[in-house]
Amino acid sequence: MLDTASPAAKAPATATTPADAPAASAAPRPPLWRREALALALFAFFAVAPAIAQVGAEGYLLSLVIRAMIFAIAALSLDLILGYGALVSFGHAAFVGIGCYAVGILMAHAVPDIFVQLLVTLVASALFAFVTGAISLRTKGVYFIMITLAFGQMVYFLTTSLAPYGGDDGLTLPSRSTVLGTDVLENDTVFYYLVLACLVGVYALLRAIVGSRFGRVLRGTKENAVRMQAIGYDPYRYQLAAYVIAGMIAGLAGFLLANQLEFVSPAFISWQRSGELIIMVVLGGMGTLTGAIVGAMSFLFLEEILARITQDWKLIFGPLLVLVALFARGGILGFFRRAK
Amino acid sequence: MSVILELRNLRKNYGALAVTDDVSLSVEAGELHAVIGPNGAGKTTLIHQISGLAPSDSGAILFDGQDVTHAPMHERVRAGLARSFQITSILPGFSARENVATAVQARSGSSFRFFGDPSRERALDDEAMEALATVGLTARADIVAGQLSHGEKRQLELAIALATRPKLLLLDEPLAGTGREESERVVETLQGLKNRYTIVLIEHDMEAVFALADRVSVLVYGRVIATGAPEVVRADAAVREAYLGEEAA
Numbered sequence: 001m002l003d004t005a006s007p008a009a010k011a012p013a014t015a016t017t018p019a020d021a022p023a024a025s026a027a028p029r030p031p032l033w034r035r036e037a038l039a040l041a042l043f044a045f046f047a048v049a050p051a052i053a054q055v056g057a058e059g060y061l062l063s064l065v066i067r068a069m070i071f072a073i074a075a076l077s078l079d080l081i082l083g084y085g086a087l088v089s090f091g092h093a094a095f096v097g098i099g100c101y102a103v104g105i106l107m108a109h110a111v112p113d114i115f116v117q118l119l120v121t122l123v124a125s126a127l128f129a130f131v132t133g134a135i136s137l138r139t140k141g142v143y144f145i146m147i148t149l150a151f152g153q154m155v156y157f158l159t160t161s162l163a164p165y166g167g168d169d170g171l172t173l174p175s176r177s178t179v180l181g182t183d184v185l186e187n188d189t190v191f192y193y194l195v196l197a198c199l200v201g202v203y204a205l206l207r208a209i210v211g212s213r214f215g216r217v218l219r220g221t222k223e224n225a226v227r228m229q230a231i232g233y234d235p236y237r238y239q240l241a242a243y244v245i246a247g248m249i250a251g252l253a254g255f256l257l258a259n260q261l262e263f264v265s266p267a268f269i270s271w272q273r274s275g276e277l278i279i280m281v282v283l284g285g286m287g288t289l290t291g292a293i294v295g296a297m298s299f300l301f302l303e304e305i306l307a308r309i310t311q312d313w314k315l316i317f318g319p320l321l322v323l324v325a326l327f328a329r330g331g332i333l334g335f336f337r338r339a340k
Numbered sequence: 341m342s343v344i345l346e347l348r349n350l351r352k353n354y355g356a357l358a359v360t361d362d363v364s365l366s367v368e369a370g371e372l373h374a375v376i377g378p379n380g381a382g383k384t385t386l387i388h389q390i391s392g393l394a395p396s397d398s399g400a401i402l403f404d405g406q407d408v409t410h411a412p413m414h415e416r417v418r419a420g421l422a423r424s425f426q427i428t429s430i431l432p433g434f435s436a437r438e439n440v441a442t443a444v445q446a447r448s449g450s451s452f453r454f455f456g457d458p459s460r461e462r463a464l465d466d467e468a469m470e471a472l473a474t475v476g477l478t479a480r481a482d483i484v485a486g487q488l489s490h491g492e493k494r495q496l497e498l499a500i501a502l503a504t505r506p507k508l509l510l511l512d513e514p515l516a517g518t519g520r521e522e523s524e525r526v527v528e529t530l531q532g533l534k535n536r537y538t539i540v541l542i543e544h545d546m547e548a549v550f551a552l553a554d555r556v557s558v559l560v561y562g563r564v565i566a567t568g569a570p571e572v573v574r575a576d577a578a579v580r581e582a583y584l585g586e587e588a589a
Contacts, residue, residue, distance in 0.1 A: 213445060213453040220442050223431040230391070230429065231504050232417035232446035241452065 038333075039203060039290050042297075046196050050189060059188070063260070066192055068300045069199045070256045075280040075292035076202055077249035082278065083287030084210050085242050086222040087137075090145045091152025092277050095247045097269030098125045099254020101159060104171045104264035108164075114177035114185070121255045122248050128155075129247025133240050152274050159266040170265025177259055185259065195256055199293075202249055206289055209245070218242055283324055285333030294332050344369040344508055344538055345390070350399035352382075352389055352562075359385045360396070361562035367508070372530075372539045374549045374570075377559035378582070383542045384426055386559065387512045390540070391423040392416045404507055418447065420507030426516055426542075428493045432486030436477055436496050439485050440468035443503035471499040475529050491522030498529065502537075509539045515548055527551065550574070558582070 033040060046069060053061040074096050081087040102121040111117070132151040139147055165171045176185040185191045209215050221228050221235040228235050258264045267273075276299065284295025302320070306313035328335035345367040352360040359382040367373045377383050388394035390401060392413035401409045408416050431439050441464045445451060448463065458464060472481050475495040480488060485496060494514055501509055514530070515523045527548050533539065534552060543549050549556065550570045557567040560582045566573050573579055 209454045211457050212455055213449075213451045213458045215454075216438070216442055216445065216458050217451045220431050220434065223433050224429060226393070226425075227429045227431060227500075228442075229413045230393075230417060230423055230425075231443040231500060232414050233451070234412070234414045238451070 036207075039293070042290070042293055043196070043200055043203075046199070050192055062188060062192060064300065064304060066195050066260050067257075068297045069195045070253050070260060071277075071280065071300060072293040072296040073199055073202050073256070074250050074253035075277055075284070075296040076199075076206055076289060077246040077253070078277050079281050079286065079289055079292040080206055080209070080218075080249075081239075081242050081246045082281055083289075083292075084215065084222060085218050085239055087239060087243070088145050088278070089136075089148045089243075089246075090271065090274050090278070091132075091148035091150070091155075092246075092250055093269050093271070093273035094152040094155040095125045095129065095250035096254035096257060096273070097155055097159060097266075098128055099251040099256075100258040100264040100268055101162075101165070101254075102251070103177065103255055103258035104173060105165055107173045107175075107177075108171065112175060112178045113181075114179050117177050118252075118255060121251045125247045125251025125254075126244050129244040130240070133243035133247070137236055137239050137243065149271055149274070152269070152271055156266055156269040156271070159269060166265075168266060170263060170267070173258065173262040173264070176262060191259065195260070198252060198256060202252070203289060203293070206249075210289065214238065214241070279321065283321070283331050285331030288333050291331050291333040298332060342369050343367065344404055345540070346402040347390070348400040348402070350386075350389060350401065351397045352385060352394065353397055358562050360389060363399070363559075363562070363564055365557055365564060365567065367538060367540055369507075369538050370535065371554040372534050372541060372552055374541045374543060374553035374556045375559055376543065376546070376549055376556060380561075381559040382562040383559055384512055385562075387423065387510050387540075387542060391421060391510055417504055417506075420505070421510065422501040422504045422506035422508070423510035424494075424497045424501050424512055424514060426512040428490070428497055430485045430493055430496055430500065432484075434485055435482050436472060436485050436488065436492075436499075437465065437468050437481040439496060440471050440499050440503045441465055443500045444468055444471075447504060468499075468503060471503040472496075474502060474532070475499045476525065489522075491518050491525065494518060494522075494526060495529065498526075498533075502533075507538065509533070509537050511539060511541045511543075513542055513544060515543060515545045523548070 029035065046065065049065050050062060074092070078089065078092045081089055099121045102124055103117050106112070106117050106120060132148070136144055136147045136151065160168050175183060176191065179185060185194065210219070217228065217233055217238045221233070221238065225235050254268070257268065280295035280299045281292050282295070283298055284293065285291025302317060303313065306316050310316070324331065330337065343366045347363055347365040350360055350363040351358065363386065375383055375386065385394060389396045392408070392411060396409060399409070400407060403416065403419060403421055406419060408419065408421070431442065434442065438459065441458065444464045444467045445458060469478065469481060472478055475498050477492060477495050477499060480492060485493065488496060498514065514526055518526060523545070530539070530541070530552055541549070541552065553570055555568060556570050556573040558565050558573060558579045565582060566576045566579045
């Protein structure tokens with residue numbers, strides 16, 4: 001019953017086109033290293049950056065790269081729902097904040113163990129994502145943006161009122177998280193590679209997810225939600241699951257951020273931070289994953305460079321973003337893809 | 341013959357306007373039942389109500405022995421009620437093959453699988469290719485759906501609906517906007533589907549309706565004014581006045 005449909009029928013159709021010609025789609029997939037060439041190059045850069053940085057102002061450059069990697073993790077998680085799910089969440093920094101405060105509060109209660117802290121981070125951000133997502137996802141478009149913004153601000157104001165944990169001023173941590181009672185993370189190189197390992201792990205996980213059955217439903221819902229319902233899917237369930245996954249990964253980013261700075265503050269959670277995460281994803285190129293990493297790096301490096309030129313660096317940064325929005329649809333990645 | 345779809349006193353108002361006004365209708369398993377009517381008669385609204393895209397104000401929809409009046413669309417699809425749209429509804433960024441494979445995936449196994457590439461699942465692909473072959477799109481399987489011609493998109497939408505393995509197909513003006521040659525191909529495809537599937541067809545093209553339908557219902561201002569074999573409906577005085585007369589004028 002299949003012989004009319006599958007390989008037999010496919011063969012003549014492809015035989016008419018020259019072998020390996022760039023078809024509209026679904027040509028034999030290039031090998032993994034070529035599909036992931038850019039991501040691998042970025043990871044390789046991160047891997048050797050500590051060696052290069054030793055020449056110059058080591059500590060300063062390395063902490064900038066660590067920061068870039070941490071925000072890349074947060075931007076990656078946002079890209080799952082924004083780029084692949086078309087859900088413009090304007091409260092994503094709340095999850096980063098939950099990760100930060102999970103570390104901060106546990107530290108304050110003398111629970112420095114990394115595994116306990118990670119577990120609390122992931123459970124708390126998953127719960128928050130589940131509850132707020134279940135409500136937010138009942139709305140669409142601008143209303144979804146507004147309601148996620150509102151939930152994000154809720155977390156922000158909650159942390160400013162946490163007087164025992166520093167309130168407005170934030171909370172300085174006594175140390176980084178401990179691993180089995182040791183303080184190996186105090187070593188900046190060890191911490192650096194822990195962050196890099198998290199970044200690679202998150203990237204690989206998300207790459208698998210967007211290419212899976214689940215990812216197909218998510219992408220299909222972005223393309224046409226009514227069509228997906230009309231073939232038997234309930235998009236809500238898949239979007240909610242994606243929202244929870246994204247929230248947990250952003251929580252992980254918060255966990256790392258708190259450890260890097262040894263300081264947590266409500267400032268990490270304000271709606272401007274959520275906006276910056278959106279900018280990173282859009283700047284790099286939505287729905288590509290690699291773009292989220294490129295976007296986070298570009299954003300932080302540009303901020304650093306421009307801030308040296310002038311205090312009012314946002315005056316330059318703003319127009320730059322406008323230019324990207326106008327002339328580089330698909331962000332930096334899209335720009336280079338077309339230039340090829 | 342057994343009744344597969346039954347509408348009982350179905351109503352829907354938009355404000356003061358009764359778009360669906362006390363519609364009772366039964367569709368028998370295996371038949372091709374056409375619903376015709378002048379513009380604004382409420383045909384598309386009726387399809388929306390049956391498929392679950394628009395809620396009904398009152399009345400009942402019984403499908404395959406189940407009351408689905410209040411079931412969400414995706415549940416009705418899983419019960420075997422598939423539809424096409426008047427304005428073509430596909431996944432434009434997916435290849436034709438993936439469009440159909442996604443429909444197959446919806447009813448074969450869980451979609452809460454986060455690992456493994458579904459485009460390498462032979463079972464999904466084979467069924468997708470089968471549905472594409474039925475509508476004559478085999479050679480276009482790997483084209484991005486958004487780049488297909490209008491007629492091909494309509495064919496693709498049909499393949500997507502077939503891939504859900506429906507017990508009843510609701511087709512909302514499958515000939516809308518197609519050229520002469522394309523519409524001949526669609527009619528040919530529908531001929532092939534007839535007798536294999538129960539079909540409710542909404543269509544403007546009278547020639548196609550009378551060539552294809554086993555029974556015809558005429559909808560005017562939200563009311564069914566006649567139901568019967570094509571010849572009988574064509575001869576009905578009320579229908580001639582309300583609809584065919586207007587067409588001839």
